[in-house]
Amino acid sequence: MSLGPSRRTLISAGVLGGLSLCAPARAAEPQLIRHSLIDLGQPRSYRFSVLKLLLDKTMPRHGAYQLQHVESGTQSRALLQLQQGELDVWASMSSQAREAAAIPIRVCLRRGLNGIRLPIGLHARRLELDAVADLSTVRQLRFAQVESWPDSQVLERNGFKLQRIQRLELFEDMLRLGRFDLFALAADEAHGIVEPMRGIKVLEQWALAYPSVYYFFVNSKRPELAERLREGWDLALSDGSFFALFEQWAGPEVARARLAQRRWLALNNPDLPLDSLPLQDKRLWHPLVRERLYRAGKA
Numbered sequence: 001m002s003l004g005p006s007r008r009t010l011i012s013a014g015v016l017g018g019l020s021l022c023a024p025a026r027a028a029e030p031q032l033i034r035h036s037l038i039d040l041g042q043p044r045s046y047r048f049s050v051l052k053l054l055l056d057k058t059m060p061r062h063g064a065y066q067l068q069h070v071e072s073g074t075q076s077r078a079l080l081q082l083q084q085g086e087l088d089v090w091a092s093m094s095s096q097a098r099e100a101a102a103i104p105i106r107v108c109l110r111r112g113l114n115g116i117r118l119p120i121g122l123h124a125r126r127l128e129l130d131a132v133a134d135l136s137t138v139r140q141l142r143f144a145q146v147e148s149w150p151d152s153q154v155l156e157r158n159g160f161k162l163q164r165i166q167r168l169e170l171f172e173d174m175l176r177l178g179r180f181d182l183f184a185l186a187a188d189e190a191h192g193i194v195e196p197m198r199g200i201k202v203l204e205q206w207a208l209a210y211p212s213v214y215y216f217f218v219n220s221k222r223p224e225l226a227e228r229l230r231e232g233w234d235l236a237l238s239d240g241s242f243f244a245l246f247e248q249w250a251g252p253e254v255a256r257a258r259l260a261q262r263r264w265l266a267l268n269n270p271d272l273p274l275d276s277l278p279l280q281d282k283r284l285w286h287p288l289v290r291e292r293l294y295r296a297g298k299a
Helices: 016-022 046-057 075-083 096-101 123-130 150-157 168-176 190-194 223-238 241-257 287-294
Strands: 008-010 031-035 065-070 089-093 103-105 116-122 142-146 161-165 182-186 200-202 206-209 214-218 263-266
Touching: 031 046, 031 089, 031 223, 046 065, 046 089, 046 223, 046 241, 075 089, 075 096, 096 214, 103 223, 116 123, 116 168, 116 190, 123 200, 142 150, 142 168, 150 161, 161 168, 168 200, 182 190, 190 200, 190 241, 214 223, 223 241, 263 287
Parallel strands: 031 065, 142 161, 142 182, 206 263
Antiparallel strands: 008 065, 089 214, 103 214, 116 182, 116 200, 116 206
8 A cells, every 4th residue: 555755745735825824934944744644535634633733833933834745554664664764753553662663742642542442343243242241252252453553462462362454444345254253443433434334333332441542753853843742732732722623523433432331341551651651631531531441540
């Protein structure tokens, strides 16, 4: 899927306009920021919108910017591009390896909801699969997960029978063919992805739950960009603009997930640097994630 670093596309909508209207008085070159935050075939994404929010907030202090999209294809490819200096900023679920490879900006774009995974199975088996009551039963089922996602490591290290697949797009056909029983997607994305798939359903009675954060990662040679994003987070959290953006993009998905009515089956995430999590700041977490997963000592 990767088109390589030579296939770059400038993302100009709403950005280049900001250069002429909002640039500070001093003459300076716009800060070039190469990213991999646009989903294939989409004009924008939630991750891109959050990045732009943080950059817009910091224009008075840091000046104008120019965003350049670099195609990555897979998470493994994007991480390599970040390490090699072909990318400046990327967004992903965190892990020890990823935090060692780049500068993590420790505010979770998804408020911890990326670790609340909704099970997805065939509609014809929904009653059987929704009756699962405990982890010992779940571990007898066959799961699949994208091989480059850290979630694969989480499931394997919690004793799941796991089949790794190369790309998200493959799970629909493989599920229909009976290659596995269940797939799992985050609570803030599952319904939107699964809804167009005939005969496949997001189960309603339970969820897997493990500590997980989704950060911006910055090229280690761009510490000034990391500082700019941290300042942007401070501003966007203080004035409520991040929460408004989150509700706009993720609010309907989270409501459909009915998290309060589900059984949460808690897993460990041994690959997450728990000591670095900013748990003391209540603003950064969805209330149910903080209450059920962290405050209850599940981490």
